Amino acid sequence: MIFLGLGSNQGERRDNLREAIAKLGQNGFDVLRISPVIETPAMLGDNGEPDWVRPYLNCAVECKSDCHPKEGLATVKRIESEMGRKPGPKWSPRPIDIDLLIWNLERIQEPDLCIPHAGISERSFVLTPLQHLAPGMTVPGMGSSIFEMNQAVNCEPLWMGIINLTPDSFSGDGKSFDSYKLEEALDSFIQKGVQIVDFGAESTRPNAKPIDPEEEWRRLEPALKLFHEKIKGDPLAPRISVDSYHWQTIGKAVDFGIDYINDVGGLGNAEMCAIARESHCDVIAMHSLSVPVNPELKLAKGESAVTQVKTWIEKRMGYWSSQDVDPDRIIIDPGIGFGKDALQSLELLGACQEIRDCGLRLLVGHSRKSFMREFSGEVQNRDIETLGISLALSGNVDILRVHDPVSHKRAHLAYSHVC
Incomplete structure (x- = not known):
């Protein structure tokens, strides 16, 4: 199965998530299940600005697709662009962010694509939505289940x-x-x-x-x-x-x-x-x-x-x-x-x-x-x-x-x- 992570902290956040899910369904992704939506603080890094303190709405989507992960990445980047996301500083607010979290059993380590997602084991805003879809799923190459990873971080209730x-x-x-x-x-x-x-x-x-x-x-x-x-x-x-x-x-x-x-x-x-x-x-x-x-x-x-x-x-x-x-x-x-x-x-x-x-x-x-x-x-x-x-x-x-x-x-x- 394919799992995508969706987030929005700019504009009408919930409507942005709905639009992104609809666009995924129209562009080669068969959307099977959607996690509950959680609200979490934005990651700001060291270069954050005061007006970046905008909470995210996050969810995970379980999908099927016949395309290759690189084609999938190109599709989600195109959707992000269509929805108004523009290049900007890292961690700056965005109307939509779509990450490829897990793609079947694929393990890819390339400059522009990392599957499973590199931050999956450390981010509660990723793990919590995933846990309510597939808690027992072992993440390829990591040797731990989603539930086990979520135990190691402060899970979002x-x-x-x-x-x-x-x-x-x-x-x-x-x-x-x-x-x-x-x-x-x-x-x-x-x-x-x-x-x-x-x-x-x-x-x-x-x-x-x-x-x-x-x-x-x-x-x-x-x-x-x-x-x-x-x-x-x-x-x-x-x-x-x-x-x-x-x-x-x-x-x-x-x-x-x-x-x-x-x-x-x-x-x-x-x-x-x-x-x-x-x-x-x-x-x-x-x-x-x-x-x-x-x-x-x-x-x-x-x-x-x-x-x-x-x-x-x-x-x-x-x-x-x-x-x-x-x-x-x-x-x-x-x-x-x-x-x-x-x-x-x-x-x-x-x-x-x-x-x-x-x-x-x-x-x-x-x-x-x-x-x-x-x-x-x-x-x-x-x-x-x-x-x-x-x-x-x-x-x-x-x-x-x-x-x-x-x-x-x-x-x-x-x-x-x-x-």
Whole structure:
């Protein structure tokens, strides 16, 4: 497969990416998949100017092409020129930048062409988009997978925005009965470039009353239809995730066209594994002792919470292998607050890199969780505390699931310009 890296930090950046992708499709590249779009600080070098401090939007594109890499290079340079890129100082702003990252198994080292791309192993803005397309792919001539390379740098998190379609959410933000608030949230997520939108229709708060799959789908379907209509035809639209432990609900959602299965049941039954195996979706498997949360069930206190969760991951990996679920599509959620006390939750949050050493991508959902009460006191929504933890976790977590992803994304971009 061929992977191209696209970036823009001048003009209407997202429109530039869309135009470049369309032009690739019109000029000999069969575009198969597009990564989520991330926003990162520009590389400035030693000759940077103050007005070059313009963040990039970056993505990766998986393609097929019958042409030789040198022909491919000539094509992308022509596209860059057609889109207004002009010769200028290195690192200066540009409407579009298209790099040949990987070209099948080719290894080329020439003055005007280096494949794989020379900077691929050092740049998080290259590795992060690639990781969400092909985490297990070994880069030709480098001996490491994309995931392994991304572990060696500070990875850029994707932001997952929570849409609670429940009347009894623990955070009090259920939108099932307020269509205006739902539409307002969805529009904000789209406009501000939130990468994933996670729809949930059953509360998992302590002692919540379970609902059946039919009621869950009744709540989900209108919201999914509304969102699908809003993003129709946009190759850079946010990905759709559905949060459920009911395989019947997930089956309907996959048929509808979602991108992520968020299984709070931990991908632990054959029916859910079969849906995951036969779909194109990435699958989030959450560690939990009970769903909904039973406050009486906690991880054992005499043993490290990290050790217990890692043991669970190792056992589940064996099970997933027996069910032929592709590990490249599995993402681990340690289940902050699900059967963990405050100390255990904090221990897990401080060990994200160790959990990632299991070889799978990592999602953390800490937003507004009750463990923060121990140091925040009784506040309305704990959004400030959530943001502080998000910044501390960034670099070691692949996806951060939060209620206010717009503020988090904005704060993280500022943080990235300094750290």
